[in-house]
Amino acid sequence: MASVNSVNVGGNQNNSEVIIIGAGIVGIATAALLSEAGHSVLVLDRTGICEETSSGNAAALAFSEVLPLASKGVMKKVPRWLLDPLGPFAIRPTYLPKLLPWLYRFWRASSDTALRSSTQMQGQLMRLAEQEMLALAERAGVMHMIHHEGNLELYESEAELQAAMAGWEAKKQAGIDFAIVRGAELAALQPGLSPQFVVGCFVPKWKNVSDPKLYGKALWSYAEKLGSRFRQASVAAVARLQSGAEVTLANGEKLQCKKLIIAAGAWSHQLSAQLGDAVPLETERGYNTTLPVGAFDVRRQLTFPGHAFVVTPLTTGVRVGGAVELGGLKLPPNYARSAAMLKKAKQFLPQLNTEGGRQWMGYRPSTPDSLPVIGFSSATDDVVYAFGHGHLGLTQSAATARLVTQLLNHEKTALPVSALSPKRF
Ligand SMILES: Cc1cc2nc3c(=O)[nH]c(=O)nc-3n(C[C@H](O)[C@H](O)[C@H](O)COP(=O)(O)OP(=O)(O)OC[C@H]3O[C@@H](n4cnc5c(N)ncnc54)[C@H](O)[C@@H]3O)c2cc1C
Structure with missing residues (x-):
C-alpha cells in the first residue's frame, strides 16, 4: 500500500518545507538559494545530481545572448x-x-512586436543572470570554475x-x-x-564554466552544506492540496510538502499539465x-x-x-x-x-518565445514553475533561483515576472 510522508527536513518551524523536482542546474541553483534563505529543501531526481542535460552542455555563461x-x-x-x-x-x-x-x-x-518584447525581457533576465551567477559562485566558493x-x-x-x-x-x-x-x-x-x-x-x-557537470555538482555541495537533501526517485504525479502539494513517486509513495518547485527540464510540461497548465x-x-x-x-x-x-x-x-x-x-x-x-x-x-x-x-x-517559465501554477501559489530555459539554462539558473525564492517568500521580484508566467501562452 502506498505510504504518505510529510516532508519534514528539520530546520526552523516557521520555514516552508520545499520539494524541488529536478536536479539539473536550475533545480540545484534553486536549492542553493532556498537553503540560503533558510528553507528546508528536498530535491528529487530520477537519475542524480546534474546527470542529464545540464551535465553535457557547452558550458557558456552566455549573458550576451x-x-x-x-x-x-x-x-x-x-x-x-x-x-x-x-x-x-x-x-x-x-x-x-x-x-x-x-x-x-x-x-x-x-x-x-513579439521579438521586441522578448528581447527586452531576455535582456533584463540576463542582467540579473550575470549578477546572480557571479554572486552565487562567490558565496559557494566556486569562482575559480x-x-x-x-x-x-x-x-x-x-x-x-x-x-x-x-x-x-x-x-x-x-x-x-x-x-x-x-x-x-x-x-x-x-x-x-x-x-x-x-x-x-x-x-x-x-x-564559461570549467565543466558544466562539475560546476553543477560543486554548487550542489554548497546547497548540501546549507541543508539541502537529495533523493533519487521518479515522480509520477503532482497534485495540489488544500494547503501545499503532493508528489506521487513511481513506486506509489506519496510525499507532501508546503511548497513544490517544478524544475524538471524538458519533462516539466508533463507535470504542469496535471495542475491545469498546458505549457507549449x-x-x-x-x-x-x-x-x-x-x-x-x-x-x-x-x-x-x-x-x-x-x-x-x-x-x-x-x-x-x-x-x-x-x-x-x-x-x-x-x-x-x-x-x-x-x-x-x-x-x-x-x-x-x-x-x-x-x-x-x-x-x-x-518554449516558442525562448523565455523560460517562471511563476506560480494556475492551480495554487504553493507550486512554482522553473523550466523552459532552452539554450540558456546554465546561464539563467541563478537568476531563476532568485526569482523563485522571491516568489516563494512572497517578496517583490527583482524583475517583473508576468512575461515569464505559464499563463502567457
Ligand atoms: C548541446 C547543448 C548545449 C548547450 N549549451 C548551453 C550553454 O553553453 N549555456 C547554457 O546556459 N545552456 C546551454 N544549454 C542548455 C542547458 O543545458 C539547459 O537549458 C539546462 O541544462 C536545463 O536545465 P534544467 O535544470 O532545466 O533541466 P535538466 O538538466 O534536464 O534537469 C532536469 C532534471 O529533471 C529530472 N526529471 C525530469 N522529470 C522527472 C520526473 N518525473 N521525476 C524525477 N526527475 C525528473 C531529469 O532527470 C533531469 O535530471 C545547452 C543544451 C544543449 C543540449
Missing part, C-alpha cells in the same frame, strides 16, 4: 538549414505532426557579418560590448583557424562530442553561427557541438549529427585531433 531563437537572422537561415538532414536545424519527419502547434507559435514569436576568456564568433565573409549586424546592433542596445576583429587581431585571439574565417566578433565579457514546451535536442584534453589549443569559446555549433575549451577536454533537432523526448539519438559537427570542426581548425571523443545528446527545454 539576448536574441530569441525565432530572431530574424535565424528565421532567414532555417529554410536552407532544413535541406541538410545533418545540418544545424533539423526536424525528425515522424515527429512533425506533433510539432506543428509549437512551430506555429515559434513562427508567431518572430513578429517584430568560471573562466573569463570571452567568445569569438566567426564569419566566412564580410557579407555574412553584415547579415548578422542587425543582431549585433540589438545586442549593443542591450549594453553588450563587442569588437569586430580581422587579420592579426583575429589570429591572435585564436591561432590555427582555417583562413576561410575572415572576420570575427569578440565578446570579451562572455564567460518542446525539446530542441542538441548534440556534441567531447575530445580529450589537448585535442586542440582552444583559447576561448569559438562560435560558428553559419553552422550553429561551438567549440568550448573545458578543463576536462574540448567540446564540439550544438545544433537543433526537433524530435521530441522519445526518438533515439542520431549521433551522426555529432559526427557531422566534428567533421566540420576539423575543417575549421585543421590541427584539431578528433580521436577519442565521447558523443552526447541533451534535451533543451524550449
Whole structure:
C-alpha cells in the first residue's frame, strides 16, 4: 500500500518545507538559494545530481545572448538549414505532426512586436543572470570554475557579418560590448583557424564554466552544506492540496510538502499539465562530442553561427557541438549529427585531433518565445514553475533561483515576472 510522508527536513518551524523536482542546474541553483534563505529543501531526481542535460552542455555563461531563437537572422537561415538532414536545424519527419502547434507559435514569436518584447525581457533576465551567477559562485566558493576568456564568433565573409549586424546592433542596445576583429587581431585571439574565417566578433565579457557537470555538482555541495537533501526517485504525479502539494513517486509513495518547485527540464510540461497548465514546451535536442584534453589549443569559446555549433575549451577536454533537432523526448539519438559537427570542426581548425571523443545528446527545454517559465501554477501559489530555459539554462539558473525564492517568500521580484508566467501562452 502506498505510504504518505510529510516532508519534514528539520530546520526552523516557521520555514516552508520545499520539494524541488529536478536536479539539473536550475533545480540545484534553486536549492542553493532556498537553503540560503533558510528553507528546508528536498530535491528529487530520477537519475542524480546534474546527470542529464545540464551535465553535457557547452558550458557558456552566455549573458550576451539576448536574441530569441525565432530572431530574424535565424528565421532567414532555417529554410536552407532544413535541406541538410545533418545540418544545424533539423526536424525528425515522424515527429512533425506533433510539432506543428509549437512551430506555429515559434513562427508567431518572430513578429517584430513579439521579438521586441522578448528581447527586452531576455535582456533584463540576463542582467540579473550575470549578477546572480557571479554572486552565487562567490558565496559557494566556486569562482575559480568560471573562466573569463570571452567568445569569438566567426564569419566566412564580410557579407555574412553584415547579415548578422542587425543582431549585433540589438545586442549593443542591450549594453553588450563587442569588437569586430580581422587579420592579426583575429589570429591572435585564436591561432590555427582555417583562413576561410575572415572576420570575427569578440565578446570579451562572455564567460564559461570549467565543466558544466562539475560546476553543477560543486554548487550542489554548497546547497548540501546549507541543508539541502537529495533523493533519487521518479515522480509520477503532482497534485495540489488544500494547503501545499503532493508528489506521487513511481513506486506509489506519496510525499507532501508546503511548497513544490517544478524544475524538471524538458519533462516539466508533463507535470504542469496535471495542475491545469498546458505549457507549449518542446525539446530542441542538441548534440556534441567531447575530445580529450589537448585535442586542440582552444583559447576561448569559438562560435560558428553559419553552422550553429561551438567549440568550448573545458578543463576536462574540448567540446564540439550544438545544433537543433526537433524530435521530441522519445526518438533515439542520431549521433551522426555529432559526427557531422566534428567533421566540420576539423575543417575549421585543421590541427584539431578528433580521436577519442565521447558523443552526447541533451534535451533543451524550449518554449516558442525562448523565455523560460517562471511563476506560480494556475492551480495554487504553493507550486512554482522553473523550466523552459532552452539554450540558456546554465546561464539563467541563478537568476531563476532568485526569482523563485522571491516568489516563494512572497517578496517583490527583482524583475517583473508576468512575461515569464505559464499563463502567457
Ligand atoms: C548541446 C547543448 C548545449 C548547450 N549549451 C548551453 C550553454 O553553453 N549555456 C547554457 O546556459 N545552456 C546551454 N544549454 C542548455 C542547458 O543545458 C539547459 O537549458 C539546462 O541544462 C536545463 O536545465 P534544467 O535544470 O532545466 O533541466 P535538466 O538538466 O534536464 O534537469 C532536469 C532534471 O529533471 C529530472 N526529471 C525530469 N522529470 C522527472 C520526473 N518525473 N521525476 C524525477 N526527475 C525528473 C531529469 O532527470 C533531469 O535530471 C545547452 C543544451 C544543449 C543540449
